[in-house]
Amino acid sequence: MSCTIRIRIQPQSFDIEEESKRLTQGRSDVGALVTFTGYCRDEGGTLAALTLEHYPGMAEAEIGRIAEEAAARWPLSGLTAIHRHGRILPGEPIVLVAAASSHRQAAFEAASFLMDYLKTRAPFWKKEERVGDRDGDWVQTKATDDAAAGRWQKP
C-alpha cells in the first residue's frame, strides 16, 4: 500500500478537522483514522507558556525518517505529523499525529509508534515559562519516554 506522508513544522496552530479530511476525503479504502493531539497543559496553574526550540532542517528530516519507518511497518494509506515551534500557551495544541489505514490496529499502532519516536528522536526542546515571571527551566527528558520508544524495537 502506498502511504502519503505529510510533515509540517510550523509556528502557527493547525486544524485537526482539516487534517483528518485530507486523509479521508475522496477515498473509500480508509477504514480507520487515528489522530493524536498533544496540548500544552498549565501544570496546575504554574505554567504560563512553553517555548519550543527546534533544529530547522533536521526536525523535518528526522520526522520524515520516523514516518517512513512507520509506513514500512504497517499498511497505511496516509500519515500526517505536524509539530509547532515558538511560544505556546496552555490549552493550545503542540503536536498532531494522524494515521489512516484500512484497519484500526495498524492506525492505532502507527500513531502510537510515531508519537513515541517523535518524542525521543525529533530535535525539539521545551523551555518552561512560569507564572509570576519565575525563571523557567528546560524540560527534562523522561525515562518513561525512552521506555515507550524502546518497546517498538525489534528483537
Place this chain on the structure above:
Amino acid sequence: MSLELRYFAWVRERIGSPGESLDVPGDVTTVSELISWLANKDEGYAAAFAEPDIIRAAIDHEHVEHDAALAGAKEVAFFPPMTGG
C-alpha cells in the same frame, strides 16, 4: 578541518551562541574528541559539555554516537536529549 557547529537549548545558552564556523585541528577525528576540544575553549563551553555523556550529537542532520568519525562532516550539532511532542 572546517566545520559548521550548531548548538541548541541549554547547550546554546551555556555557550552563548547558536553556532559558529570553526577550524578544528587534525587530531580531532571523532565527535567525542570534538567535545573534549570544545570543552577546553572557555568556561561557557566547559559548562555546556560538563557532562558529555548526556550530550546528543548529529552530523549533517542525522543522530550519531560519540564514537562517530568527523571525516566528511559539514555540520555538527550538539544538544540535550530531545523533549518535543
